[in-house]
Amino acid sequence: MLNQSLAGLIASGAASPPLELRVDTLIFSLLIFAGLLAVLFKFAWTPIVEGLDAREKRMVDDIEAARIAKEQAEAQLTAYQEKMAGADGEASALIAEAKSTANDAKEKIMAEAAAEAQKTRERALAEIEAAKTAAVRDLAESSVDSAVSLAGSIVGRSLDKSDHSALIEKSLEQFTTGA
Amino acid sequence: MKNNSLGSIVAPQDDEHKTTQESHEHSESDAGHEVAGHEKDAHDHDEHDEDDHDHVEDGDHDHDHDHDHDGHGHGGDSETATTDEWNDGVDLAMGYYLSPDSLIGHVQDSDHFELPAFPPWGEGMSKGKLSIPQISPYTDESPMMGENGSVWAYQKNDFVGPVTFQPTKFVVLELIGALIVAAIFIPYAKRIKSGNRPVGRFWNVIDVMVCYIRDEVAVPGIGSADAKRFLPFIWTIFFFVLTLNLLGMVPGLGAATGSISVTAALAISVFFVVMATGIKKMGFAGFVKAQAPHLDINPVVKIILVPMIWAIEVFGLFIKHAVLAVRLFANMFAGHLVVGVFIAFIGVTWHTSLIWGVGPAVIVATIAVNVLELLVAFIQAYVFAFLTSLFIGAAIHPH
Known part of the structure; x- marks a missing residue:
């Protein structure tokens, strides 16, 4: 039974030798391939070609746009760099001008302050002199009055107003000269 | 043995x-x-x-x-x-x-798919099959009689008639392969139709292959001006052959491209496209005439040489398409046959203690050969598509 089974295995089955060209399989294969080609041509390859073309066009456009954008960016960068360089000079000039103005203002303020101080000093000196003069006068008048009063009481003679004034003037003169 | x-x-x-x-x-x-x-x-x-x-x-197998x-x-x-x-x-x-019959039997076309069956003899053997419904059943079957006179098997003889249109395992596999290709590339086309890039590893792999075939196979072979027209054909050839090759690596199926009938059909398709392209480009007479190269030689010698060269070129036109079919068939068939031989060693030593050494060695060797087969599957699909491109290119730009 075993022998028969194995022998049957070898002999049975509808297998065809691999090098046998079977017309029906060949025709089936041609039909399947043609059908596949037709289906894929309509539903796959055509959209795929369109998609790939669109993608390539988009990539080319994107690259071109990127190139243009790069050129623009470079131009803008150059302009900005030039602007920056100009801004640096302008800033330096502004700073120099500001410094000059500040110096002028400083000198003006200093001069004005000095003049004002001088005026104040002179005014103060004048006021002091005036005050001194007034004080001396008051002192002289007071001294004369006292002296006249004392002298009058000594000599028993009362001095009138004119004598009084002459004595003051004389005392002042002597005071001033003596001082 | x-x-x-x-x-x-x-x-x-x-x-x-x-x-x-x-x-x-x-x-x-x-x-x-x-x-x-x-x-x-x-x-x-x-x-x-x-x-x-x-x-x-003595070689005596007489019972x-x-x-x-x-x-x-x-x-x-x-x-x-x-x-x-x-x-x-x-x-x-x-x-x-x-035996060659057994080994080749597992690789060649058949009217059934083989399924695992244990033990691989006796009653189990009849169960290890998935028969393919036949359009017109075999009419020529010879009963094989047992010792007691009972019929224990039927010898199915050759097909009756030149063309019977019996669907076979490879035909079914071709249909499956075509469906797989369509199921992959129609969704892929929808994804990239508007020019979007594919998203996901699988679709990127498909995208890479599609672009590679276009840029490295079709354009160099045909020329950038004409390649676009033939891209659908080249793509179909490549992906259909590749899918059939890869299906052959699935246990229980088979490589349809391991049949000369299938590869011949593909080669015939290429042949017709090449002929149609050449005739459309130059006209029938021009295409026929273009098979002989232009020679700047003595007119007398030319009269003798040109017809001979023309005959060789025309002969070569047929030969190179035949070789296209044989190359793919032989590579796929041989690879699977090697795997079959390795696995047969397991069958031979199954009931011996040798199985403990042979079994692991066969498993390792089979894995290694299958890895090689995976490479061969891609290479052969590439070679088929590339030669197709070259043939079409040669028809467009003769000599």
């Missing part, structure tokens, strides 16, 4: 063979193995071995061979006859597993 190279053999649990076989010590063994086995009776095995060896060396066991004085006639029959069965089993 001789059965003394097998070592000990355990008989299958068959009604007629519920014995275990003796161990052999093989001084003349091909492989030089000494393997212990099971033994049911204490027979004089040396004499049996001599009988067996003589039988094998009714005449061994004189009566003189041994051991056991009964029926028992000895059973042992001898089993030894014959072993010879036949080895002949089966490693």
Whole structure:
């Protein structure tokens, strides 16, 4: 039974030798391939070609746009760099001008302050002199009055107003000269 | 192969063979193995071995061979006859597993798919098939009669008539392959139709392959000006062949491209496209004339040489398309045959202790060959598509 089974295995089955060209399989294969080609041509390859073309066009456009954008960016960068360089000079000039103005203002303020101080000093000196003069006068008048009063009481003679004034003037003169 | 190279053999649990076989010590063994086995009776095995060896060396597979066991004085006639029959069965089993018919049978086209069946003999064998419904059943079947007169198998003879349109395993696989290709590329087309890039690893792999075939196969072979027109054909060729090649790596299926009928159909398609392209470009007369190259030589010599060269070129036009078919078929067929041979070693040594060494070695070797086959699947699809491009390019730009 075993022998028969194995022998049957070898002999049975509808297998065809691999090098046998079977017309029906060949025709089936041609039909399947043609059908596949037709289906894929309509539903796959055509959209795929369109998609790939669109993608390539988009990539080319994107690259071109990127190139243009790069050129623009470079131009803008150059302009900005030039602007920056100009801004640096302008800033330096502004700073120099500001410094000059500040110096002028400083000198003006200093001069004005000095003049004002001088005026104040002179005014103060004048006021002091005036005050001194007034004080001396008051002192002289007071001294004369006292002296006249004392002298009058000594000599028993009362001095009138004119004598009084002459004595003051004389005392002042002597005071001033003596001082 | 001789059965003394097998070592000990355990008989299958068959009604007629519920014995275990003796161990052999093989001084003349091909492989030089000494393997212990099971033994049911204490027979004089040396004499049996001599009988067996003589039988094998004579190449006598006749079941009714005449061994004189009566003189041994051991056991009964029926028992000895059973042992001898089993030894014959072993010879036949080895002949089966490693015979060209068996090996090629697993690779070639068939009317059924093979499924795993254990044990691989007896009743189990008839169950390891998935038959393909036939349009017109075989009409020529010869019954194979058993010893008791019962029919135990049918010999299916060749197809009746030149074309019977019987769907076979490879035809079914081609349909499956075509469906797979369509199921991949129609969704892929929808994804990239508007110029979007594909998203996901799988779709990126497909995208890479599509672009590679366009940029590295079609454009170099045909020329950038004309390649676009033939891209659908080149793509279909490549992906259809690749899918069929890869389907062949799935256990239980088969490589449809391992059939000359299938590859011939593809080559014929290429041939017609090449012819149509050339004739459309130059006209029929122009295309025929263009097969001979222009020669700046002596007119007299030219009259002699040009017809000869033309004949060779026309002959070559057919040959190169035939070779296109044979190359793909031979590569795929040979690869699967190698895998089949390796696996057959498991069948041969299954009931011997050699299986413990052969089994792992076969598994490793089969994995290695399958990795190679995977590479071959891609390479052959590429070669087929590239040669197709070159042939089309040659038709457009002759000489």
